[in-house]
Amino acid sequence: MDRRDFLKKAGATAAASATGVAAPAVFTSASAQSRAETLLIVSESGPNNLDIHGVGTNVPGYEVSWNCYDRLISHEMKTGPNGVAYYDRDKFKPELAEDMNVGKDSATFKLRRDAKFHDGTPVTAQDVKWSLDRAVSVGGFPTFQKKAGSLEKPEQFVVVDDHTVRVDFIRPDRLTIPDLAVIVPCIVNSGLVKKNAGPNDPWGLEYTKQNTAGSGAYRCTKWTPGTEVVLERNNDWKGGAQPKIPRIIWRMVPSAGNRRALLERGDADISYDLPSKDFAELKSSSRLNIVSTPYSNGIQYIGMNVKKPPFDNPKVRQAVAHALPYQKIMDAVQFGLSEPMFGAPAGAATKAEWPQPHKYNTDLAKARALLAEAGMPNGFETTISFDLGFAGVNEPLCVLVQESLALIGIKATINKVPGANWRTELNKKEMPLFTNVFSGWLDYPEYFYFWCYDGQNSVFNTMSYQNPEMDRLIAAARTSAAAGEMATYEQSVRGFVDLAYADVPRIPLFQPYVNVAMQKNVGGYQYWFHRRLDYRALTKA
């Protein structure tokens, strides 16, 4: 019996004996039935828009879209690390399509004939074209996500007949088909939305912001922004096996302590954004089921601005890479809940995959030597910046880095940037030293490198790293992947990983985990590239 158990029991006994009445149940008997049929999710924040095509839809909004809309295709599942059901990057399964035929210049999709939208109208090829046109035309995030898979123009989507759609390729790109299985290319009820579209709003974004107009397994029946989302099962869903849970209630509980209390008391069924410390403690108490899966294609790193001294000198960057307190960060910040990205054995061969650990380790003598070689034996002064929106991880991390750098003479001042301002600061590309996370939906090394290391200098190339050799290797990987020349592809991937680790403009620290805490009677959790919950597979005994 641990302390918490003891307190709980002692407290309950005291209360019962003092008042002479049993503690009232949180749920009344009338609601016991609906309790069994309902999954209660608690999380810190909720959606600001139910449609991923909307302006500035936040990440919780993606979860609604994923469960309420169908796509042409989706991914099969496989068994991932720790035995968790994990989406299979390379295997697709039909969702609204019943057949997919990928040719050299185009892919043809045959639609299911029995699929219907929530209002009962059948899903047709016209709906599919309208929806894909919408995704590439509305601008902002959805359009840019489509561009990542070379889906750029409405002309690429052709209605062959009422139940057949063809997607024409504008260039060979390995990411085109995967990009049709992400959240963005959801199929929208075009008739319903057009009816509710205004003259200034041809795509009906105002309507779909508040209403789900899809054919998916759930539909949103109530949404109180900042408070609650209620989803009901669509019993006519044709995209897969009928989901087990009839109703989902998703409540926003801003206090992490209360989310944990709700889970431990058994009132909430599932939650997935608690501090690492809480997850580590819950894991050891084994009263709940905790599933931890590494972020696919994502790492937390220390970045250095290579355009400005002193970090324009590779020796200085290597010195920093030898001075970071990697293991301390793993233990004291992450509580062991992440995948180390450092300290690969000296002789280990580089693999054609990403992410993979680098060979740097905490070695202050080596760091000092490198700093002396760079002509700065006494170190220098700099600032280390982080995003306050993720202060729970970033703040202790930066304090540890500051402490460790001080040991080799680098005096770093900590600069806390408010969440709303972080992206602006990244865009300016002026911060000398910072920590950040990047993760890509599409789990391909060249995708990550194209965003983070390529000379086009996107916002995610936070270091402003530009190197023609790097660009050449990334381009070679992309073209060889599209052409199916796997030997050249693997050689290019190994090439750019080696270059990135030799030049170290960014130093990977760890691959974070997606931690999900659920009651023992909740099952069917699946890890998806978007890292949100898929309600369709969840079960509740």
Next chain:
Amino acid sequence: MLKVFLGRLMTTIPALIGVVAVSFLLTRVLPGDTAAYFAGPAATPQAVEEVRKSLGLDRPLPEQFSRYVADLSRGNLGNSLTTGQPVLEDLKSRLPASAELTLFGLVLSLLVAIPLGITAAVKQGSFIDHACRAVATAGVSLPVFFTGLLLVYVFYFILQISPAPLGRLDVFASAPPTVTGFYLVDSLIARDMQTFKATLAQLLLPGITLAIFSLAPIARITRASMLAVLSMEFIRTARASGLGKRTIIMTYAFRNAMLPVVTTLGMVFSFLLGANVLVEKVFAWPGVGSYAVEALIASDFAPVQGFVLAMAILYIVLNLIIDLSYRLIDPRMGATS
């Protein structure tokens, strides 16, 4: 009375104009870029620009301001980007939640603070007086989120006699039909005792948290003001004339000591309404305080402006009511002005 009322109303207009201008300017000088925030984690600079354009944030400030004022005059407070709803709708649904909680907390606080303050003044230096000082000091010194979390831990987690801290109602209960927006009142109107009880149970812990916090100013002011009045000559006369102790304290002393208490009450109420954000966070309460803070974190201008405006109007109305109530409490106030 009507003339006084209208006169006071006129003086509020410059204050309102000032609030509109200042809230607009303040949100613009805040660090942070709305467009970058809402363009999402995978946005390129072009995507950010597109979002900026669609939000109208690429236009010069004077133009943005004149649009804002024009919208205001039509009763349009703009749209919140964090909740995706019109700000007016958000405020309409959230203000009653905050007001109900604050009023409830304030009533609880009054029930304890005023008797405590009076007793402390009457029995100056006694055990009760020291207890009053201790309670008041503890009340202001304990941060509300701490008191809140502690109460949740004890009454929900350990003792299990409180419902889950999940906002205004249990997850499976439905809200009473809206008349006032106050669930306690609405459920009584609908004669739905089950909802009334559920609402009360949800209100209790956050209400107590707020009460503990607001106890101090009310109790201290009551005590100080009572002490001042009790040492006045008319009380000595009353005592000399042999009036009952109860009559002296309640009818003569307390009524005269009420003015500063009412003033403080107004201040405490408006302060709590905006400042109970931490209580709202702890209890997942869908109020205006947490709404404004979330908007502020996201550099979401419209809700912040709407919130400041709503609060300003509330302050003005409250002060007006307090000014007018002075005359009812103390007729001399009307005569001198």
